[in-house]
Amino acid sequence: MIIAIVVLELIGCFALSVFIGASNRGGVVMTAPLAIGFGTAALQLAVHYLPRRRHIRYGLVLAAALMLLAGVTSFGVGVLPYAHQTLFITAVAVLPQLWWEWFYKGTNVLVLGLIGLVAIPFGFAVWSVANIGIVKVNAPLVSQGEPYCLLVSDGRIFSGGYRKVPDDWGLTGWHMFSPRGAGGSGDCCQWDFHALLLTQSNQLFNWSYRTQSFERLSEQSRQVLGLKNLSCGEGEP
Numbered sequence: 001m002i003i004a005i006v007v008l009e010l011i012g013c014f015a016l017s018v019f020i021g022a023s024n025r026g027g028v029v030m031t032a033p034l035a036i037g038f039g040t041a042a043l044q045l046a047v048h049y050l051p052r053r054r055h056i057r058y059g060l061v062l063a064a065a066l067m068l069l070a071g072v073t074s075f076g077v078g079v080l081p082y083a084h085q086t087l088f089i090t091a092v093a094v095l096p097q098l099w100w101e102w103f104y105k106g107t108n109v110l111v112l113g114l115i116g117l118v119a120i121p122f123g124f125a126v127w128s129v130a131n132i133g134i135v136k137v138n139a140p141l142v143s144q145g146e147p148y149c150l151l152v153s154d155g156r157i158f159s160g161g162y163r164k165v166p167d168d169w170g171l172t173g174w175h176m177f178s179p180r181g182a183g184g185s186g187d188c189c190q191w192d193f194h195a196l197l198l199t200q201s202n203q204l205f206n207w208s209y210r211t212q213s214f215e216r217l218s219e220q221s222r223q224v225l226g227l228k229n230l231s232c233g234e235g236e237p
Contacts, residue, residue, distance in 0.1 A: 001109050001112060001113050001116075002044060002045065002048045002049075002112065002116065004113075005044070005112075005113060005116030005117060006041040006044060006045065006116075008117070009037055009040060009041060009116070009117075009119070009120060010037045010038070010041060012037070012120075013033040013034055013036060013037030013038075013120070014033075014034065014037070016033040017030045017031065017032075017033045017034050018030075020032075020033065028081040028082070028210075029081070029082065031081065031082075032081070032082040032085065032086055035082070035086045036085075036086050036089050036090055036093075036120060036123070037120070039086060039087075039090035040089075040090050040093045040094060040119060040120055040123070043060070043063075043064070043090065043091075043093075043094040044094055044097055044116060044119070046060065047060060047094060047097050047098050047101055048097070048101065052101075052102075057098075057102050060098060061098065064091040064094060064095060064098065065091075067087040067088070067090060067091035068087070068088060068091045068092070070083075070084070070087050071084050071085070071086075071087040071088025071089075071091065071127075072084075072088065072130065072133075072134055081210050082209060082210060084209075084212040085127060085173075085209060085212075088123075088126075088127045088130065089120065089123035089124055089126075089127045090123065091123075092122065092123040092126045092127065093119040093120050093122060093123030094119065096115045096118075096119065096122065097112070097115050097116060097119065100112065100115055124173075127173055128172045128173035128174045129172055129173075130173075131171060131172055131173040131176065132168050132169075132171045132172055134212065135150070135171045135176075135195070135207065136168070136171065138212075138213055138214060139197055139214065142197060142205055142213070142214040143197065143199050146199040146200050146201060146203075147199070147200045148197055148198060148199045148200065149164050149165075149197075149198055149232035150164070150165040150170075150171070150195055150196070150197055150198075151163065151164055151165065151195065151196040151197075151198060151230065151232070152165055152170060152175065152176065152194070152195050152196075153193065153194075162196060162230060163233075164232050164233055165195070171195070176194045176195050176207065193206045193207065194206075194207045194208075194209065195207040196227075196230070197214050198230055198231070198232060203216065204216070204217045204222055204227060204230065205217065
C-alpha cells in the first residue's frame, strides 16, 4: 500500500511540475513540487519500513522538527530555491503517518492509505496558514520600527495594481501566490510581486519565497515597474 501511495504522490508532483514549467517557461519554481514529492516519499518509506524501535522513532520526530524549524526561521537564507517551503511542507506531510504508525501500529491499511493520499495537500494547507506568521514576523524586522503596510496584487491582467492587505488571511500562502500573467511566477503579460511592504519613508520591499524574506527594491526597479506612486490608501503608514 505505501509503495502505491508514494508512486501516486510522485506522479502528481511530476504533473504539477510540468504544469508550472509550461506556465512559466521552465524556471526553478517548477522543481519545488518534485522536491516535496521525493522528500515526502523518502520520509514515508522510512517511517513505514524502518524498525519500530523507540530511538528510531524519536530520530524521525527530531528530523521532522528540525525541518519545520528550518522552514520557518531561516529568513534570507536561500541555499536552495524554495528550500524553506519544501522542508516545511515535507515535514508536516509525514507527521500524520508518523503518529498513526507509532501509536496505532499502522494496522488499518485503509486509514494508512487515506493518510498517505492527503499528506502533501495537508502539508501545503498548514504551510499556507503558517505563512501568515512568517510574514508578520519578518515585516517588522525589515521595516526597522517604521510604520508600514503590506500590499498584494489585485490579480487583474494589464490594468492590475496593488491593494492593501485587509486582514491576516490575505497573508496566507494561498493568497500570496500571484496568478499567471498577472504576477510572481507568471511571465505571460506583466510582472507583479507576491506581496510588497511599503514603509512610512517610502521604502519598498518585495516578498521573496526563494529567501523567505522581504528584499528591497531599488529606485530604478520601481521606476521601470511603475511602482513609484504606491500608497497604503486609508490609514497611511
